[in-house]
Amino acid sequence: MAQDPLCLLCVEPSFPGRLGAVTDWLVRTRGYRCWFASNRISPREFWPESVGRGLELLQYEVGGVAWEPSVPWTRSLERWFCHAHGVWELLEAQRPRPVDVVPARSSGLGSTLFVPGFDTRVPLVNLFDGYLHPRRNDLAEEVADGVASEPNMLREFDRDVSISNMIMRMKNDVICVVAGGGQVRRGLDLEHYGIDDAAVLLE
Incomplete structure (x- = not known):
């Protein structure tokens, strides 16, 4: 066309x-x-x-x-x-x-x-866009294996998804896309908690 x-x-x-x-x-x-x-x-x-x-x-x-x-x-x-x-x-x-x-x-x-x-x-x-070193700038101290000691203290990717969902609930004319690698490595990740970020859909 x-x-x-x-x-x-x-x-x-x-x-x-x-x-x-x-x-x-x-x-x-x-x-x-x-x-x-x-x-x-x-x-x-x-x-x-x-x-x-x-x-x-x-x-x-x-x-x-x-x-x-x-x-x-x-x-x-x-x-x-x-x-x-x-x-x-x-x-x-x-x-x-x-x-x-x-x-x-x-x-x-x-x-x-x-x-x-x-x-x-x-x-x-x-x-x-942004990049945070996986072991710096977290809201919680990390243990040696990289898992956040307080799972509720979210990392950058989690905040992006949460904020995007909040904005889309408040405004119906907004579309948000949060992209990461195949599996974004974070505190609540596939290896430790069985959560695959690639499968998270924005509501």
Whole structure:
């Protein structure tokens, strides 16, 4: 079935970041048009070849704690709002149109928080990715074999599934996909508790 090429508004704190190669491919091979909103833009030698030929860069500004390379966790929310406000100001000033879909990766900075206010009809597809070392950053201390001593103290994958289910119960226009390896190794894993994460379906 033939379909006209889509117009994308990508949002990611860094360019090209994770979405740069994907948007470059869509522009070059599918004829898509893309605006890429970013705060930190890499030197030109790292840009994909479609920049200026269907892929247009838009740089948003940030202030406050967003200038700092890292902040204590107690100031994370403030930092997220700085990025979200920067994207909002850019969209209000530039008014990129038309936009069919907004692929985004906030990278833990909340940069897409106000994007739905820009155009409530446009779907927002957010990529949340992360990696935690299996024996660090847990909420509970671990015993030598890697099993959490308190099974109720959930690890990152568990939190992603739980939060996704909660969001989908609250909003009927949201779809969440949580992906892991064939079997995500965690405290309540297949080896120790007979639970296969690959078989967990979001409700």
